[in-house]
Amino acid sequence: MSEWIRICPLEEIPRLGSRVVQTVKGDVAVFRNGSDEVFALRDQCPHKGGPLSQGIVFDRKVTCPLHGWTVQLDSGEAVAPDCGCTHRYRARVDKGEVYLNLS
Amino acid sequence: MTTTKKTRLVVIGNGMAGIRTLEELLKLAPDMYDITVFGAEPHGNYNRILLSPVLAGEMTIKDIMLNDVDWYAQNGITLHLNKTVTQIDRVRRKVIAADGTEADYDRLLLSTGSNPFMLPVPGKDLPGVISYRDIKDTDEMIEAASRYRHAVVIGGGLLGLEAANGLKLRGMDVTVVHLMPWLMERQLDRTAAGLLQKSLEAKGLKFLLEKQTEELVKGESGRICAVKFKDGETLPADLVVMAVGIRPNTGLAETAGLYCNRGVVVNDTMQTYDPRIYAVGECVSHRGIAYGLVAPLFEQAKVCANHLAQLGISRYTGSVTSTKLKVTGIDLFSAGDFIGGEGTEEIVLSDPSGGMYKKLVIKDDKIVGGVLYGDTADGSWYFQLLRDGQNIRELRGRLMSGQSHLGNSGHQGQNNAASMPDEMEVCGCNGVCKGTIVKAIKEKGLFTLEEVRKHTKASSSCGSCTGLVEQILASTIGGAYQPVDTSRKPLCGCTDYTHEEIRKAIVERKLKSIPEAMGFFEWRNVNGCASCRPALNYYLLCAWPYDYRDDPQSRFINERAHANIQKDGSYSVVPRIYGGVTTPAQLKRIAEVAEKYAVPTLKITGGQRIDLLGVKKEDLPKVWADLDMPSGFAYGKSIRTVKTCVGSEWCRFGVQDSTSLGIALEKALDRMWAPHKVKLAVSGCPRNCAEATIKDVGIVGVDSGWEIYVAGNGGIKAEVSLFLVKVKSAEEVMEYASAFIQLYREEARYLDRTVHWVQRVGMDYVKKRIVADATGRKALHERLKDALCDEKDPWQERVRGAEAQEFMPIRFQSKNHVSGDTHE
Numbered sequence: 001m002s003e004w005i006r007i008c009p010l011e012e013i014p015r016l017g018s019r020v021v022q023t024v025k026g027d028v029a030v031f032r033n034g035s036d037e038v039f040a041l042r043d044q045c046p047h048k049g050g051p052l053s054q055g056i057v058f059d060r061k062v063t064c065p066l067h068g069w070t071v072q073l074d075s076g077e078a079v080a081p082d083c084g085c086t087h088r089y090r091a092r093v094d095k096g097e098v099y100l101n102l103s
Numbered sequence: 104m105t106t107t108k109k110t111r112l113v114v115i116g117n118g119m120a121g122i123r124t125l126e127e128l129l130k131l132a133p134d135m136y137d138i139t140v141f142g143a144e145p146h147g148n149y150n151r152i153l154l155s156p157v158l159a160g161e162m163t164i165k166d167i168m169l170n171d172v173d174w175y176a177q178n179g180i181t182l183h184l185n186k187t188v189t190q191i192d193r194v195r196r197k198v199i200a201a202d203g204t205e206a207d208y209d210r211l212l213l214s215t216g217s218n219p220f221m222l223p224v225p226g227k228d229l230p231g232v233i234s235y236r237d238i239k240d241t242d243e244m245i246e247a248a249s250r251y252r253h254a255v256v257i258g259g260g261l262l263g264l265e266a267a268n269g270l271k272l273r274g275m276d277v278t279v280v281h282l283m284p285w286l287m288e289r290q291l292d293r294t295a296a297g298l299l300q301k302s303l304e305a306k307g308l309k310f311l312l313e314k315q316t317e318e319l320v321k322g323e324s325g326r327i328c329a330v331k332f333k334d335g336e337t338l339p340a341d342l343v344v345m346a347v348g349i350r351p352n353t354g355l356a357e358t359a360g361l362y363c364n365r366g367v368v369v370n371d372t373m374q375t376y377d378p379r380i381y382a383v384g385e386c387v388s389h390r391g392i393a394y395g396l397v398a399p400l401f402e403q404a405k406v407c408a409n410h411l412a413q414l415g416i417s418r419y420t421g422s423v424t425s426t427k428l429k430v431t432g433i434d435l436f437s438a439g440d441f442i443g444g445e446g447t448e449e450i451v452l453s454d455p456s457g458g459m460y461k462k463l464v465i466k467d468d469k470i471v472g473g474v475l476y477g478d479t480a481d482g483s484w485y486f487q488l489l490r491d492g493q494n495i496r497e498l499r500g501r502l503m504s505g506q507s508h509l510g511n512s513g514h515q516g517q518n519n520a521a522s523m524p525d526e527m528e529v530c531g532c533n534g535v536c537k538g539t540i541v542k543a544i545k546e547k548g549l550f551t552l553e554e555v556r557k558h559t560k561a562s563s564s565c566g567s568c569t570g571l572v573e574q575i576l577a578s579t580i581g582g583a584y585q586p587v588d589t590s591r592k593p594l595c596g597c598t599d600y601t602h603e604e605i606r607k608a609i610v611e612r613k614l615k616s617i618p619e620a621m622g623f624f625e626w627r628n629v630n631g632c633a634s635c636r637p638a639l640n641y642y643l644l645c646a647w648p649y650d651y652r653d654d655p656q657s658r659f660i661n662e663r664a665h666a667n668i669q670k671d672g673s674y675s676v677v678p679r680i681y682g683g684v685t686t687p688a689q690l691k692r693i694a695e696v697a698e699k700y701a702v703p704t705l706k707i708t709g710g711q712r713i714d715l716l717g718v719k720k721e722d723l724p725k726v727w728a729d730l731d732m733p734s735g736f737a738y739g740k741s742i743r744t745v746k747t748c749v750g751s752e753w754c755r756f757g758v759q760d761s762t763s764l765g766i767a768l769e770k771a772l773d774r775m776w777a778p779h780k781v782k783l784a785v786s787g788c789p790r791n792c793a794e795a796t797i798k799d800v801g802i803v804g805v806d807s808g809w810e811i812y813v814a815g816n817g818g819i820k821a822e823v824s825l826f827l828v829k830v831k832s833a834e835e836v837m838e839y840a841s842a843f844i845q846l847y848r849e850e851a852r853y854l855d856r857t858v859h860w861v862q863r864v865g866m867d868y869v870k871k872r873i874v875a876d877a878t879g880r881k882a883l884h885e886r887l888k889d890a891l892c893d894e895k896d897p898w899q900e901r902v903r904g905a906e907a908q909e910f911m912p913i914r915f916q917s918k919n920h921v922s923g924d925t926h927e
Contacts, residue, residue: 007913014909
């Protein structure tokens, strides 16, 4: 069963930025990109666990602040030649509110 | 609706230049073309320059494949192997292969490479007489080596010597025959060639110089049996390898009526006289030159791809080439004009019995060429100086001893990659050994420093081992290695425009936001990337201190959070302690904050202040409020600290009040953003306890005033600063130091430290702007004051609530926020 959880209004996440959501499953980074799409990833880089929420967002990607890996927001996969994956959660916008699904 | 068929691109020639062009094109415009490739050989694209190690038994064919057949399939490219194109029908725009295969084109790319030149002597078509060009030739040599004894290589150039060495290693008795008085005369002067010949003789090779071949003699079996020379002498031979040169393969182009003149003639966009047809690689004649080395071909490929992708903003203007011989155990490097002549001078360092020879040819204070033998560690450095046309007047004294400090720490003091064993660590940041780098270069077909960095991480962090990595790259792929042209550096992969071009346009075109700048320069990637956004943000901030609204999302997290991120995601807080001078009250406050927030580590920094490490991000605004001290900017590309000694106020040696000047400087520069971090120091006497001579700006007090030094560095690579000027008063120090820093802020590239910028523009330039030009100096000083006068302290701003969401995580009690399935 899938549970959608309301997080916050979209405008409370900066465009090309993110917010950290503290959940029972640990910190989740919820991103908003330049075209107001939202994405959610476990807030851990596949490389050394760096907080992806703190990275620079562009296109559908985020660059980890610790060692510069770039991770794909829509899949959680590291961009080649780096190799690794972080857990992706479902996120969406509805009537200006951001929802997250942890299942 | 534009659902018409895609434009068709046909490539004739499945070699390194043609396929590199496709790779570059696919990066720029992956879906623009329907691509068809014709290759005369039965293989995918392989690294032709590594045929020598294959012949020598050091690598296999599999190792040198760059693009296997799967690659073409994955990229939707139609590949015709074993098919030689024999006709281009320019009217009907189609190409026809020998077997009748046809392909229509809208754009055609010629990359037919070159043909080995065969001496027109009797017997040149005998079995056992071959050239050295492709996998087939290499296989034939390996086969011959297993069955026959005597090999003769005609041609003592690069290719001939590599062939001879390989055949010798495979057990043949090898003689190299050369028409000229010394080996590799196009790359070496006589002295270096003599040393080379000696060491090749020590490996068992034999040489016949100034020998002209007259006939290749047929034996009883019908195979070659001997080489006969003009002087009547003969030499037994079961295998003859002709390596006397290559000729651009222009037959097809000429038949099609394309203008050729020792190569298919192209313009600076790699376009032939038929605007639909482009050409790259060894078949091309560009400004009268046909290149036979890989590095220039890759530059051509990049330009050609840019135009095929219809971006139209790139030009090929020719290449300076360098050569490295790929014979294990022989270290040789040559570039540019190594002979010299009128108007040039030479610096020579020669130790023949030690097997070492270095010669640099210099013209107008610039390196124009050179030959290195025995110790080529500095080859890439010299080549870089040559390519960049850098003025070497200030380097002259230490030029020949080389770039002895490639980096001072992190790789055990090594500065010569050749002498390092495979298991030795090259990159101390990422733990990468030499063997790992060599393996990646060979297996993944890497050609540039950037590629090596991406794949191995070596030199991608602090960069101190860059020189070593470049050496490893150069010695692994030889002449194919081309150091990056640092004089023209695109800002990042999102654009081809340079830092300088972009900075100029920001000012002249009054671009006042990141989207405007990206739009003006037609950025390739939407929102740019993590490299260009911080750079653009800085450039805009520097150009428009009043009008530009800083973009926090384009700042690296440290500058966005105004604290330093640590490996566990916590932050460190460094309050400003001007000049390193503090008070009991300040110290008490710091102690109380540390206790209140259970700060795990308190550390005295190298910049004479105190670091509170391990603070949770959400606590930052509270910590700042309680500290009630200014931000120390320890996290930014910004002013860091002004280190001071106690100076004349206390010290019995002190002759100037270094502490007061240091504090005044730090206050004047407070809250200043810069291309990179900026560190200053002020010492009260020449004992220089504040270590001012390794700072971006260092001031040393002397009895009669102050000496100002600039462009020093104490970090990754220690650099002693250079003397700028001596002044009498503290006010003058303020003016000169500020002016220097403002010039750096306005003209350096983002992430340049002062040392990198000054090395590029030269100290003469800096002196001209700062010392000689009093009006300009004052104006620079004023502009800096102007830029800083309204800057607010970022910590106080955030204590007042600015950017609050940045620091607040979202928590939820799941019950209250569950929205159920209604939104599914």
